[in-house]
Amino acid sequence: xxxxxxLRPLCVGIVMLYLGACSGGGTADAPKSSAPAASDSAPxxxxxxxxxxxxxxxxxxxxxxTGMPMTDTGSCTFFPANGRDIPHVFYVxxxxxxxxxxxxxxxxFTETVADLPAREAYVRDQLDGSHVIVCPNNxxxxxxxxxxIKNDKPKNREAAIGLAKQVxxxx
Numbered sequence: 008x009x010x011x012x013x014l015r016p017l018c019v020g021i022v023m024l025y026l027g028a029c030s031g032g033g034t035a036d037a038p039k040s041s042a043p044a045a046s047d048s049a050p051x052x053x054x055x056x057x058x059x060x061x062x063x064x065x066x067x068x069x070x071x072x073t074g075m076p077m078t079d080t081g082s083c084t085f086f087p088a089n090g091r092d093i094p095h096v097f098y099v100x101x102x103x104x105x106x107x108x109x110x111x112x113x114x115x116f117t118e119t120v121a122d123l124p125a126r127e128a129y130v131r132d133q134l135d136g137s138h139v140i141v142c143p144n145n146x147x148x149x150x151x152x153x154x155x156i157k158n159d160k161p162k163n164r165e166a167a168i169g170l171a172k173q174v175x176x177x178x
Contacts, residue, residue: 062098063174069096072166073156094156095136096170101149106142116140120168124175130164137163139171147178 062083069085070077073096076088083098105111106127116129120139127142136155143149152174154167 063177064096064098064170068170068173072096072154072170094154096155096166097135097151097153098170098174099151099153101140101151103148105140105149107146111140111142114140120171123168123171125171128171130168132160132163137167139164139167141171141175143175143178150174 062079064083064085066077066079066085069079073085073087073094075094077085077094077096078088080086085096086092087094105114111127111129116131116138118130120128120130123139123141125141125143128139130137130139132138133153136153137160138151138153140151141149150171152167152170154163154170156162156166
């Protein structure tokens, strides 16, 4: 087993831990109901793109930024189609408290990104790549994009900011 095969579960584990810690498991917004499931003939309620749990990034967008074919391994986590661990891209929806009652600066984000069309945006470098956390305008749901293309902080930052712009443009 190669070292890269060992790192993938570690990277995914870190992201899932981060996701759980920052978003409360991702179910805080979902109302709990004990009502029986709707019948097959009932139309599904409309869900706006802003509130959707679907990934706002496509494999093609991520491949264009990383320069190689990518696959979405689920939960909006992208790894190379060749099975390697780097490059990788993660999109993480943040809990509603981020940017409202909890400020990104309290989470260690101190460097602002001025050229994003958002209320607030910050960037920082970590072991798993560059993180851009975005607080959209009109109290939209905050999100974090993590990009690790290679050990090149400026390129990672540029890619993360570029993907954040694409997500905001699609809203």
